[in-house]
Amino acid sequence: MSVSKLRHYQNYRQLREAQGILELISCNDDLWGLDPEIKRRMACRALSLLQGARPRGSRRAAWYYLRGRGWSLLGKHKRAIRALRAAAKIDPHHIATYLSLAWCLKRIDRLEQSIEILNQAVERAPHHPLVRYNQACYLSLAGQPQLAAMELSIALELKPDLRSRIAGESDFDPIRNHPAFDAALQVIV
Template structure:
């Protein structure tokens, strides 16, 4: 096997292993979340795996995306933002990158930028329920109940299962008593 082929497979394996660790951290977090220290250790381990990998081509965007996820899981939101922006430049069609970037921006009190980023995501994937749901959350926090309710109703129409998250979603607290919010929840799906 040539050196370049070997390096290609090593990079691929590093990406997959880091992805697996990051999925382990976040899977079923609502039900049986991992201890925070274990999460941090796994995120640091994922970063170490990615440090040695230097993929080329389309995998470069995945490398940045996974690094961004690890940084955000460590609470290093500014690093996550920079890394997700690089991933979005390399692969402007990867919707999870926009969701993650907006999430990090929200955590550093840049809510208007979060909304703007999700507007870009909506333009690329108008039928993506999680983009619509998160946009509803951010618009609610920004004091835009009509737009938040509209996005929420679209999200619920696209994925009715999201309705179960609404009751415990603190981001909707600012608009819970608004008639538009009630109307969005009354939509029959």
């Protein structure tokens, strides 16, 4: 095997391993509330793997995206934003990048930018239920109940299972008593 092919394989393996670690953090954290120290060590391990990888071509977007996810899990949102913006520039069709980028922007009180990012995601994937649901959350926080309710209605039409999240979603607290919010919940799916 040539040195070039070996390096290509090593980069691919490092990306996949880092992706697996980040997925383990996310799914286990949702299910069981992963211990913060374990979560931190796993995110650091993923970032360490990514530091050694130097992918080219289409894998470069994945490399930036995974770095952004790792930094966001560590609470380093500004670093995450830089990496996620680079990923979106390389691959503007990867919707998970927009969701992660908007999430990080929200965490550093850039709510309007979060909404703008999700508007871009809606343009690229108008039938993506999580984009619509997150946009509803952010519009609610921004004090735009009609737009939030419209996005929530669309999200529920696209994925009725999202209804189970609404009661525990604090992002909807600003509009819970608004007639538009009530109307969105009345949509039969």
